[in-house]
Amino acid sequence: MRTTLAAVAGLLSLTTLAACSSASTSTTSGADSATPVSGGSITWAVAAEPSCFAPAFDDVLADRAITRNVVDSLVYQEKDGTYTPWLASAWETSKDGITYTFTLRDDVKFSSGATLDAAAVKANLDYTRDSAHGSSYAGLLGSVKDITADKNTLTITLSQADSSLLSSLSSVALGIIDPATIDDGKDLCTPGEKLSGSGPFVIDSYTRGSQVVLKQNADYAWAPESLSHDGPAYLDQVTYKFIAEDSTRTGALQSGQVDAISGVPALSVASLTKNQKLTYTDGPASSTTFGFTVNGSSENAPWDDAELRKAFRDSFDLDTIVNAIYKGQKTRAWSWVGKDSAEFDTTLKDSWGNDPSAANAALDAAGWSTRDSEGYRTKDGKRLRLKITYDADSVRDQRDTLVEAIQDAAKKNTGIEVDFTTPTWAALSADIAKGDWSIYPGSYGKVDYANSVIGTWNGYFYGANAWKPTKAVDLATDAIGATDPAQYKKDLDGIQQYLVKDQALFVPLVESTFPVAASNTLHGNGFDYSSGVPDGNYNVWVSK
């Protein structure tokens, strides 16, 4: 059985998905043409302290922005979704897509001094894919049958073709660390001397609850070619301060006490973009969108009826709600797939939503035609009620207001009662594990969309239910095995049509992006396209 946990891990990352913003107000820092200078140090303020720095157990998407500084991956994912050499200088794929042969660079050293060779990479991948170790990313390597290492040649043999393998290998989740300490497992979560990667920076010091300081790796000479330079990073030192409070983070940036922040609150974007000393950059909308996942099983009756789910989906005017709440700083979503991804099915745009009359007709037809004294629809004396549970920790950036606005519109337009609560994650995840849930608002992060579908509905997340969106899971399975890009795209389109338009099992709300705001003296900020989060600081430099 394929046990893909990537989506699950992504789901855990809900807690740190950052504020979103439309590209219309963003300016890109790549526009500056000045010559980079070496030296200097910068300070980032990030919203959350990573709970783990070891790639195999680093379950929170936003944390990868920090880990990326320290660990490299086998291949590099470009902006256009293609893959270029990184720790692997070349690779070949057999015609049937079963065997991948990687040739590794022979000049790469871990910060511990150990040499990176095929055996080191094999040790990493074997550790992560062994489910006994409890890595959230074992599923990324679920199709791997065998790995062999011979000096600098790494051969990965699959049990079936897997179109997501390079995507997975490019991710921080499968970043390579010194295998000498790999058996320490979760002990590596707290960064100390033991955690040793081959990245452009090395962890210098870590103060729990406060900050982590990274120092330049002076020996670094194996950057991906598409990055603007080679050799060591420009900066001598990078500090990440953990500042949970939104207003403190933005205030610290505006007063020059930190140089850059991620987790930019949508409502601060206007004042940040007005500030001439700052640059605001929005990340790509290239991961799963934020939206409602609806339990389609009979345990969630009457919402196991697709017509009812569609009626709820069409009961509110999402454009107006999103604009009113985010003042144009966020883009409403049309699909489960982010609009900047190659996989996005563009035909979904304007194809659903905001149709109360059709919704009312469908609800009448389903027998929910009477109303009680409060104006809610009833059937056989029972009120038409929909439960939305959102773990309190993940609620941020006006998402509760968004749900409340939808709650309001659903009542006014169609007489559906939305019961919105915010329990703890422990309580909610227990409900989900039991299959006892109705609507969960969130986004699932991603390494690979097809993988995400399987991990979400056929793996551990909603896997407890006997029910599953079989068609989406089958299409995703086919997409992963597809060796023809056209077939892959067709499968992905089918998944989106099924989940969003035909079945309303996922109601997209807003695009997920990771915006960054930084001082104008800071240049070269970019995004890691394997995860959609801010990239490490290899390209970053400061002007005086």
Added chain:
Amino acid sequence: MTSGSVLLRGVARRLAGAVLLLWAAATLTFVGLRLLPGSVESVVLGVHVNDPGLAGQVRASLGLDRPFAVQYGDYLLGLLRGDLGRSYVLNADVSDVVGSQVGPTLALAGSAVVLAGAIAWLIAVLSAGAGRTTERILHVIELLAICLPTFWVGALLQLGFSFNLQWFPSVGADGFSSLVLPMLTLALPVAGLLSQYMREEMAQALRQPWVLTVKSRGVSGFRLRATHLVPHVAVSSLTVAGNTLGLLIGGAVIVESVFGRPGLGRVALDAVTGSDAPVTVAVVLIITAAYVLITTAIDVAALVIDPRLRQEATS
């Protein structure tokens, strides 16, 4: 019986009570956390909890497969050895997590109390018996200091003195300058409470006959209040100060959040929202221990300061 042995017996009784209180706190937290919805496995594994292999591993490694009484006994023995267990969420030993956070919180809370005491003392000494108008104005100011939300006060101080004037850093725990604003934020409500109490106690004392006697010796005004009235209200003020510990802990959670400071408050908040039982228990125990330590110290100090208490104990 000598006053020295009264002191010793008082302290011994206090210590016995303290141990009992700690045991009760440990037991209540242990049982309470087990009663919360959501199993320990689901806290550790999240939705992976459906993987029987992983769930079994977690149960075995945390000893959850043993009878409840055995788990409880083991837990108490662990506490006696100073073993606080391992965090479910942070992948680290609780003693390491909590140990690294005690210092910053102690610095914050300690300095805030000292500052609050100084402010309250100054206001009380300068204003006791100063007349109704002054008292009313001070009363309003004190009420404001107590009632204004800590979050709002902190954000305001931050905006004014860090973001705008740039006198102090807005975040972190590097040296004294980063302590000033959080300390002030935390000290304000405590100062308000203490000042209100001390002023009223002093005003009452002023009406007592012995004050007239002192006055008749020519001691009056500031000197009377500073040298005679302050010792008079010192013991009860100390007790009130000790009882503001709850205020300090609640405040520390907010202050540490606003000012991005490491500390127990933040750890406690994360542990509670993340259902991280071992860390929650550790924080509760530390707070209980601090409370016991402080009240005991104050009681002992009272015995030392006020000879009447010692006499009452012997009679």
